[in-house]
Amino acid sequence: xxxxxxxxxxxxxxxxxxxxxxxxxxxxxxxxxxxxxxxxxxxxxxxxxxxxxxxxxxxxxxxxxxxxxxxxxxxxxxxxxxxxxxxxxxxxxxxxxxxxxxxxxxxxxxxxxxxxxxxxxxxxxxxxxxxxxxxxxxxxxxxxxxxxxxxxxxxxxxxxxxxxxxxxxxxxxxxxxxxxxxxxxxxxxxxxxxxxxxxxxxxx
Numbered sequence: 001x002x003x004x005x006x007x008x009x010x011x012x013x014x015x016x017x018x019x020x021x022x023x024x025x026x027x028x029x030x031x032x033x034x035x036x037x038x039x040x041x042x043x044x045x046x047x048x049x050x051x052x053x054x055x056x057x058x059x060x061x062x063x064x065x066x067x068x069x070x071x072x073x074x075x076x077x078x079x080x081x082x083x084x085x086x087x088x089x090x091x092x093x094x095x096x097x098x099x100x101x102x103x104x105x106x107x108x109x110x111x112x113x114x115x116x117x118x119x120x121x122x123x124x125x126x127x128x129x130x131x132x133x134x135x136x137x138x139x140x141x142x143x144x145x146x147x148x149x150x151x152x153x154x155x156x157x158x159x160x161x162x163x164x165x166x167x168x169x170x171x172x173x174x175x176x177x178x179x180x181x182x183x184x185x186x187x188x189x190x191x192x193x194x195x196x197x198x199x200x201x202x203x204x
Contacts, residue, residue: 123176
């Protein structure tokens, strides 16, 4: 198996737009948990990462110029890299509480993308609000999935209140509170995210 090539580069300050997005996501999380259903959002989603990875496919092979370009969750198999920013619970010196990772191991990237899509596919199922109330907080994340140089999807995922996933792809934004049956539909989501970032699951 090809070794993972995650790298982290600290940022000087937290992006204010990213903070506003995470705050809005937290408010949406409470609303969704109270109503017992995940709702589609009108526009928005995570901001695209500033750095665009090179146009390489799985194993470092160039993407075929004439390859069919799927959209949305149908494009999971085309993902070749991801850029993810992690917003730490406790700010650290220099970075201002953020870490940005670039992952070019296509297998790891596709596994995370697929887990997100599996959770969102069950996002309309009512979930007990008590499950969210019992959730222990964690970090928040935003990122972008790439197929070569093409942006396939952007996302935010927050563990700070209750687990809320928001993914924008093909011009559509979907959201889901990842608890109960939704979490069961994507049992490896946290492990897949940890693998992309190269951190222990306990830090997700």
